[in-house]
Amino acid sequence: MxxxxxxxxxxxxxxxxxxxxxxxxxxxxxxxxxxxxxxxxxxxxxxxxxxxxxxxxxxxxxxxxxxxxxxxxxxxxxxxxPPSSAAPDAGTSGLSLSEMSVLSCHDRGTKKTAPSECDRLPAIESAFAAAIVKRAECVPQSAGGGTIQYVADVGFARTRNKIAILTPRDGRTLKSAKLASTCAAAVKKELASTSLDVPHGHERYKLAVTASYAGR
Structure with missing residues (x-):
């Protein structure tokens, strides 16, 4: 309080x-x-x-x-x-290949491109050379040997026969034209499944390589 x-x-x-x-x-x-x-x-x-x-x-x-x-x-x-365009090793098949070259490249129209200005197709070139080596037996050694120039006509715009194989007469020393034709058909068959889904600057190309077959 x-x-x-x-x-x-x-x-x-x-x-x-x-x-x-x-x-x-x-x-x-x-x-x-x-x-x-x-x-x-x-x-x-x-x-x-x-x-x-x-x-x-x-x-x-x-x-x-x-x-x-x-x-x-x-x-x-x-x-x-990309793989080199140099020829693959042919082993003991008695076959040797020259360097791959581009003979020409074309587009629609009249414009022409010099071969030296054509771009390369490394994947197709390698497949082309490998197909020739794989089909080396198309020329038996008993044929006496000789050379065949293979020309691959590659058409990206074509719907059929996109890769045609030619063996020009003036590009071979092999005596038998029949063997050259047989080899062309064998190489073309080998390339049938080759994909053309590769970079390219033109619609059509011609690639060339010379195969030398050894004889007995």
Missing amino acids: PHPLLPPDDPKRRPPTDIAALAASVDRVGKIQLIIVGLLTLALVAIPLYLWRRPRAGEDSSEPLVRPVAAVSATSADTAA
């Missing part, structure tokens, strides 16, 4: 000690929470970064994890390089 001679207790006149202590406590708790949040944020960023940058198992840590773009491009270019 308050003393009758003392003024009543006014909460507004109480010393602010309790309020200041409470504010300081709240301020300390807030700082601690901020520190904890900061440490958690740092950990969330630093741990994935370390895992990403550390060397993988089996890799030399002295080498970069990412190969330079130029090196990758060069390697890919070497791997994807």
Whole structure:
């Protein structure tokens, strides 16, 4: 019970000690929470970064994890390089082939393209040479040997007979015209399943290669 001679207790006149202590406590708790949040944020960023940058198992840590773009491009270019138009190895069949050449390339109309300006068809050239080698037995050694010039007439715009095989008379020394015709038919049959889905700059090409058959 308050003393009758003392003024009543006014909460507004109480010393602010309790309020200041409470504010300081709240301020300390807030700082601690901020520190904890900061440490958690740092950990969330630093741990994935370390895992990403550390060397993988089996890799030399002295080498970069990412190969330079130029090196990758060069390697890919070497791997994807088209096969050479040089003749495949004929083994012991007694057959040898000359280098492949492009006799001509044509498009519709009167415009003519010089053979030296024609683009190449590496995939078809390789298939053409391989077909001749595979059918080397079309000229038996008993025939006395000789040469046959094979000309592949490739027509991308044709719906039928897309690859025709010719054996010009002035391009062969083999005496038997019948054997030359037989070889042309055999090579054409071998090329029947060859895909023409290859890059090309013209509608029609003539490719030529000379096969030399050994005789007995």
